[in-house]
Amino acid sequence: MGLLKEETVVYKPVEEVDLGPHSDQIYVRANVKAPRMAGLLVKIFAWFLESRIFGTLLMYILKKNNLIHKFITNAEIEEPPLFVPSHPFEDHLKDQQEVKCIDSDLSPPEQVQQAMDCLPRYSSENRTVKSDSFHRWTILDYSRAYRSREITPRMVAERFIEAVRESSSPPLQMSFFINYNVEDILKQATESTLRYERGQPISFLDGIPIAIKDEIDCSPYPTTGGTKWLHKVRSCTDDACCVKRLRSCGAILVGKTNMHELGAGTSGINPHYGATRNPYDISKISGGSSGGSAAVVASGLCPAALGVDGGGSVRMPAALCGVVGLKPTFGRIPHSGVFPLNWTVGMVGILAGTIEDAFIVYAAMSGRLPSDQPTSSVQPKVYFPLLNSTEPISDVKLAKYAEWFNDCSDDIRICCSQSLDKLKKHYGWKVVDVTIPEIESMRLAHYSTIASECSTSLSSHLEKLDPAESGWDIRVGLGVYGAFSSKEYIKAQQIRNRQMQFHMKIFAQADVIVSPTTGVTAYPIKDDAVETGELDYINGAALVRYSIAGNFLGLPAVTVPVGYDKFGLPIGMQFIGRPWSEPTLIHIASAMQALCMSEYRKPEVFHDLLNRD
Numbered sequence: 009m010g011l012l013k014e015e016t017v018v019y020k021p022v023e024e025v026d027l028g029p030h031s032d033q034i035y036v037r038a039n040v041k042a043p044r045m046a047g048l049l050v051k052i053f054a055w056f057l058e059s060r061i062f063g064t065l066l067m068y069i070l071k072k073n074n075l076i077h078k079f080i081t082n083a084e085i086e087e088p089p090l091f092v093p094s095h096p097f098e099d100h101l102k103d104q105q106e107v108k109c110i111d112s113d114l115s116p117p118e119q120v121q122q123a124m125d126c127l128p129r130y131s132s133e134n135r136t137v138k139s140d141s142f143h144r145w146t147i148l149d150y151s152r153a154y155r156s157r158e159i160t161p162r163m164v165a166e167r168f169i170e171a172v173r174e175s176s177s178p179p180l181q182m183s184f185f186i187n188y189n190v191e192d193i194l195k196q197a198t199e200s201t202l203r204y205e206r207g208q209p210i211s212f213l214d215g216i217p218i219a220i221k222d223e224i225d226c227s228p229y230p231t232t233g234g235t236k237w238l239h240k241v242r243s244c245t246d247d248a249c250c251v252k253r254l255r256s257c258g259a260i261l262v263g264k265t266n267m268h269e270l271g272a273g274t275s276g277i278n279p280h281y282g283a284t285r286n287p288y289d290i291s292k293i294s295g296g297s298s299g300g301s302a303a304v305v306a307s308g309l310c311p312a313a314l315g316v317d318g319g320g321s322v323r324m325p326a327a328l329c330g331v332v333g334l335k336p337t338f339g340r341i342p343h344s345g346v347f348p349l350n351w352t353v354g355m356v357g358i359l360a361g362t363i364e365d366a367f368i369v370y371a372a373m374s375g376r377l378p379s380d381q382p383t384s385s386v387q388p389k390v391y392f393p394l395l396n397s398t399e400p401i402s403d404v405k406l407a408k409y410a411e412w413f414n415d416c417s418d419d420i421r422i423c424c425s426q427s428l429d430k431l432k433k434h435y436g437w438k439v440v441d442v443t444i445p446e447i448e449s450m451r452l453a454h455y456s457t458i459a460s461e462c463s464t465s466l467s468s469h470l471e472k473l474d475p476a477e478s479g480w481d482i483r484v485g486l487g488v489y490g491a492f493s494s495k496e497y498i499k500a501q502q503i504r505n506r507q508m509q510f511h512m513k514i515f516a517q518a519d520v521i522v523s524p525t526t527g528v529t530a531y532p533i534k535d536d537a538v539e540t541g542e543l544d545y546i547n548g549a550a551l552v553r554y555s556i557a558g559n560f561l562g563l564p565a566v567t568v569p570v571g572y573d574k575f576g577l578p579i580g581m582q583f584i585g586r587p588w589s590e591p592t593l594i595h596i597a598s599a600m601q602a603l604c605m606s607e608y609r610k611p612e613v614f615h616d617l618l619n620r621d
Contacts (some may be wrong), residue, residue: 015072016082019446022509035411036448038549041073045543047121047536050433050480053543057487058475067491079449080456080499089501090606091509092352093338093434093562094156095587097388105401106394107591116253116372117211119390123371124212127364133180138368143609144361146617147311147368153618154204161204161260164617165197168217168262171309171615175436180290180613182469183282183302186222187229190264196260201256213372214258219304219313222264223271223297224356225345226251233347234269234297236280237477241469248345249372250314250356257372262310265300269478269541271318271349272462272485273297274548275533279479279541283533287611288577292530295325295551301359302329308615312360312369318350318458320525320555322357323567327580328551330569330611332597334358337587338562340388341373350461353454353559363568363597364395370590374532393591393598400593404437406583407518409444415553416581417525424524428568430603440518447556450507451549453500454560459489460497481541508561515586520596525567525580528554554582564590566597570604 026032045053056062071077110122127148153159169190175182200215209215220226225248230239244279247255255261266284268276275282276299284299286292287307294303297317304327305313315322317335326333335357346356356373360366374390406428414421431437463470463486475483514521527550534542558565564587567580581600585593 015078016084017079017601018084019086019506021086022506025445025510027282027443027445027510027513031443033443035414038448038451038553039075040546040549042545044546045536046540050484050540050543054480054483054487057484063487069489070488075448076452076456076496079452080496080503083499083501085499085506086272087502087505089498090505091501093504093508093560095562097339097588104589104592106397106595107391108388108394110392111517112376112389116256119371119375119505120211120213120257120368123368123392126392126394126396136398139332141606142608143605144308146362147212147216147365149618150216151214152456154209154505159618161197161200162194164215164217165193165260167617167619168309169193171617174612175307175615180285181268181282181289182285182303182307182308182613183278184284184300184309185263186232186234186266186281186300189228192228193260193262200258200260210256210258212368213254216259216312217262217310218254218259218369219262219265219301219310220251220265221298221301221315223312223316223347223349224248224251224314226261226264229264230349232264233271233349234267234278234281235478237473238347238469242347246345249342251345253373254369265298265313265456266306267298267300268296269482270462270466271297271316271321272482273541274551275537275542275544276300276535277537279539283538285533286530287613289530289575289612291532292577293533295327295328295530297321298357298359299325302326302331302333305329305331305359305361306611307613308617311365312358315357315359316346316354317357317559318354319559320552322359323555323558323565323580323582324551326359327354327567327569328530328578330539330578330608332360332363332366332569333567334360334370335558335565336370336374336590337564340564340588340590348465350458350465352461353458355559363566363594363601367393367395367594388588391591393454393594395595395598400435400599401592402436402485404435404520404596405440405518406431406437406520406522407440407442408522409442410446412447413523416524416550417529417573420527420579421525422531423571423579427581427604428522431600434603435599436474442514442518444514445510445553446503446506449503450560451552451556453503454556456492456496456500457504460492463489463492479541481543484543504560507557511557511561511563519585519592522555522583523554523582524585525554525582526551526561529573529575529577529579555583563587564593566593568597568600568604569608570600571607571610576609
């Protein structure tokens, strides 16, 4: 890109941009100019921002200082806008190794059985980890314990309820859940126990505790979106489609997990329902906005949980809490019954203790839209990875943009570089050096998009809302969100078009793009943020640095825990795939997990619900 004048960028046509390792493209680091604010300071800032006199001036300064005017507002862009990151389906079976096609008419329990048939028999019985190493109980562990009558779903449910009570009380006060119903949990567990006693479990998910982010409809709970008001203006009358599919498999839906209010932050600190704490260090954040779902999995309360990923909101907390986070291709999992905080960047995702568990839950939820849901495109075929293959997939090419990859803390850079070296050495995979142009422009375009869509989605409610019902940090966030113009939104979609073309060119020469998942590990929860929330855009930009393409371009992505920093906090590594390449991503994540699992560490807060020696 070349500068025309101050505050203006003229973007080269896509075909003139070199994506090779020696490209003349300059890597621009996130230029965040906004001080951390919490407590009284964030209240004062909110008052000024909401002022008709000062608000407009403040927003002009913020946009100018953070280069939105330069890269978005005043930019000259040749490409037309791309408003929705939907991807035409091309049957890539020939490009994906060790997969099988799944019949589109199968029920969710039948799809779960198909997934189980893809897993190696030794995945639970003969673990490939050291006998003294830590591991979380998997879906297969629970299912095997139930079938052998070692324990019942009712007993697990009772232990779960006690563990939640313990974690919610001093000194822990983990704030995992916004809502859970003891009577409903025990009812589901009792029904599951009776099915096992009759020898008729519905599927391998029968009796498995799964938590749901409070942005997804799940009866009998209201959907709060992390607010104190949303459920008053929008009733939850039914399960979301993804929840229905899990329920039809016999899963025990154990409640609604805490989240950053309206999904509008990266810390997971919610002034209404508490700051969700990281099980590896309760003084640290869990990440946002699906921090509650990540933390319940990390702490052993559930083998898996659902989140919604609009800006890394599944993958980021997964990495910070040391678990797996899987975000499928845009449109792969039906979005009906998920509160529409945004339309074109958000996606239901899965947090799980292992990639195999994420795959099983993915299998239950994926597939074509329900018959009553309109769709403008043909739902692609579903392929599952054959993880029981005797040979790992071969000749994998991993695209790496070195300057971007290394734009993180030293601990993360070293850990992820070593993990990448392990993949190369152990499997003989190749690293392809590439340049991903205009990454900072993409981050700002994504922010403009998610902000505009969120503001529009909430507009009818916000007109009637008393600002005092929202957290102070969200009042600032909503003030910023509503300040983007139609011109800025459309230019952001032009940048989306450019980035889609860049990424498709990279996928023509590589199977996945590899990066750290976050630029920093979990940072401290400060006392002044607990009551008001906090604005920390510098740490926020570091946390989302590697997540944006997955959301903005609708690409599938997965994070796998690969190590720890010097304080013992988890580090994740991310793989981003071409559209509909979930089988390849799961294969690669499984290979990475196999090399790292023996070094996994037990969290500071961990509940052993199976209580097996």
